[in-house]
Amino acid sequence: MNNSMILYQREGCPYCQIVRKKLDFLNLPVLLVPVPQNGEDRDELYRVSGVRTVPVLVDQDKVIVESEAILSYLDEVYGKGVSAKMPSNDYGLRTEMEGSFDDIIEKTISALKDQGFGVLTDINVKKTLKAKLDVDVPQQVILGACSPKYAHGALEAEEDLGLLLPCNVVVRQDKQGKTWVTAVNPLKLLSVAGRDDLLPVAKEVKNKLSAAISALAA
Numbered sequence: 517m518n519n520s521m522i523l524y525q526r527e528g529c530p531y532c533q534i535v536r537k538k539l540d541f542l543n544l545p546v547l548l549v550p551v552p553q554n555g556e557d558r559d560e561l562y563r564v565s566g567v568r569t570v571p572v573l574v575d576q577d578k579v580i581v582e583s584e585a586i587l588s589y590l591d592e593v594y595g596k597g598v599s600a601k602m603p604s605n606d607y608g609l610r611t612e613m614e615g616s617f618d619d620i621i622e623k624t625i626s627a628l629k630d631q632g633f634g635v636l637t638d639i640n641v642k643k644t645l646k647a648k649l650d651v652d653v654p655q656q657v658i659l660g661a662c663s664p665k666y667a668h669g670a671l672e673a674e675e676d677l678g679l680l681l682p683c684n685v686v687v688r689q690d691k692q693g694k695t696w697v698t699a700v701n702p703l704k705l706l707s708v709a710g711r712d713d714l715l716p717v718a719k720e721v722k723n724k725l726s727a728a729i730s731a732l733a734a
Contacts, residue, residue: 531583656688
């Protein structure tokens, strides 16, 4: 197996994350080379690839730029015989709960409050789809959770980050009747912004949401 593969990438880049996931799925060894966020400081990347954007994959004498081209290359060269599907993104923090659906919602709101989150929105998916499409689906409520402290800091750093807020927490029943509480993983959510400097804030928010989910699990 080739051991000379190099990926020029950034941790907070969502396109780089997809490529890293594909490499891991195909069990391909790769050297990860971090690239500065400032495009003006990407001289090494430019010398190698002729571009200043990530991701860039170097496989021996081949240089592949842009995530779609890299994914196609990996499938064509290394994906033959791999029949399993790519795993879904691990973008949620979840726990299974027992009890009445309404009680679980109240417990979830309380657990979020204990970690400094208020619930700004409350969307009943079952009622909405029944009213709009006349279809029946299992119980599901989407809670929009927000911590003013972290929201303010993130918005100061990135004015359009409101597009990714609030952090959704879902209480839902599956087809087997089990009830799950799932909070979005802020590390995955904020990676869309492609800002590595937001990772510390995302990690703090993740820790708070993880504590809320752990409290429910206990």
